[in-house]
Amino acid sequence: MTPSHEFTNEHVDAAIDFVISNGAEDRGQTISYSRVFEAVGLPNPQNLHDSGDSHLVTTFMAAFHHRCHERQLPPLDALVVHVAGPRVGFPGAGYFRVNRQPDPRGKRVTPEAQAASTRFWETQREECRRWGVRSRRGQL
Template structure:
């Protein structure tokens, strides 16, 4: 199937900047995927999934992850979460995949993997919060 949507580096940067100002610098708050995609000028992730373009969501968030590293930013992708369903309050499976961690929401994950991956995610969120406080205070 041919892609209907693409994304650019500028869109990735716009999404990162949105998460900085609406997540990291706002006491390390999580941000909904839909808001991040809207900030990037992309369709709602739910619409992409329903339209057979779920790969675009994964590719965009992987680009987001790698661009944070290029810009020497904390792992801001850890703050991007689902707002409903079984993953409510958690990032998507792709977040754990790009970090080479088991998905704690996968029904086949062992209890140990669930704990380790969840702790990894929480540590990354805390890193973003600490960075956000410094950024907000002009200490970077």
């Protein structure tokens, strides 16, 4: 995602730390993909999508998801959302894939699956919020 479209573990850890400070510890607020990527010096996700490299956003966010688990953190990727377009306020389809959930914004998802996936995401966001409150209070 640098000029050669690569990212490092340091980028992933910095993105996680940014989401902790600017989302999780702030009452579990959601945060845009653009802010996360900008904060760690990576190309804007919209530019990657426009240039046909949207898979790089998914790859980065999958690494982010797995690194949260390795660091024994809540699923902070649940707080990273779109701020425009048809997915406004929702994470990307890759978030649901990495969590083995149907994409509630997908074209062929049933109403039941849509509701279940949305509840799953809301549960993960709440887990992040509770963790953030404990972290902010020094209770971890």
